[in-house]
Amino acid sequence: MATAQALTQPVTETRPRRRRINWLLVSGLIIMLALILFGVGGGMIIDKSYAQVGAFLPRMAPDAERLLGTDSQGRDVLSVLILSTPNTLLIGLIAGTVGVGVGVVLGLLSGFFGGIIDGVIRTVTDVFVTIPGIALLVVIATNVRSINVAIMALIVASLAWRFPARAIRAQTLSLRERGYVQIARLNGVGGLELVIKEVLPNLLPYIAASFVSTVSQSILATIGLEALGLGPQNEYTLGMMIYWAQFYGAILRGFWWWWMPPIVIIVLIFVGLLLTSSGLDDLVNTRLRRSV
Secondary structure (H helix, E strand, O other): OHHHHHHHOOOOOOOOOOOOOOHHHHHHHHHHHHHHHHHHHHHHHOOHHHHOOOOOOOOOOOOOOOOOOEOOOOOEHHHHHHHHHHHHHHHHHHHHHHHHHHHHHHHHHHHHHOHHHHHHHHHHHHHHHHOOHHHHHHHHHHOOOOOOHHHHHHHHHHHHOHHHHHHHHHHHHHHOOOHHHHHHHHOOOOHHHHHHHHHHHHHHHHHHHHHHHHHHHHHHHHHHHHHOOOOOOOOOOHHHHHHHHHHOOOOOOOOHHHHHHHHHHHHHHHHHHHHHHHHHHHHHOHHHOOOO
16 A cells, blocks of 8 residues: 555655855956956067156057056056056965965964964964054065065065964864864874874865955055055056056046056956955855855
8 A cells, every 4th residue: 555655656856956156256266367367468468668667758648549648757557557467466476375374384383282382373473463564564664675576575474474374273273173183183193294184174265265365465455555655666566556646646637547547456356356255255154155
């Protein structure tokens, strides 16, 4: 009887759940890729001599030949913008890499081993977090004789490790109590080997999210310093474009084509990094995942 009823019941098919496309991450990566192509690809196409002082008549309004006009030094604004974009991204990339690298090492040592190591690292990190970052960076930058892109990145990286160290420490404190870590300890795995084989691989999503956030903060700090005139004087960056526009009174004189383009690129950079960071956070935090 039960067999007959089972045969009469409709058969329900189980379909595999479709994976939801992370549109935040995809949109952020598309924006960042477009900016990289604009800077790197455009730098291969344009004539770099157009970005030299005296290449054209100064303060020319945009026209069919000079799409963004020229500045007070006779430089083609579009050419300067194209050459400035990759340098600004490079500063953020270097500063983010150094900052996250130092932060990961400190966070792992502090969170996993604890004790005196944790006390010292946590205290030092808390002290640096309470210090106003931009004020300390201004002091450092003003005492450096010559600043280029690499030095600018290292100056910003000197404080970029603080928040990654705290975030990685918090995650390490949680991971070290997991079952697979305890099993590895029972099997004789310990010390740095346990950290590298069991803890570090599970921190990679958090490290990726911290990296994107640190790059964004580093670019913001870089632009802040450059807007004060403390950036590379002989290299093109978006912050220095804003500084020179302010120095020559472009806003008061109505030269919108000089100061508006770098601001638009900066906004796109932060929007792209914000969307990428939000998308990575969506992947890391399972509670934010929505079923289709």
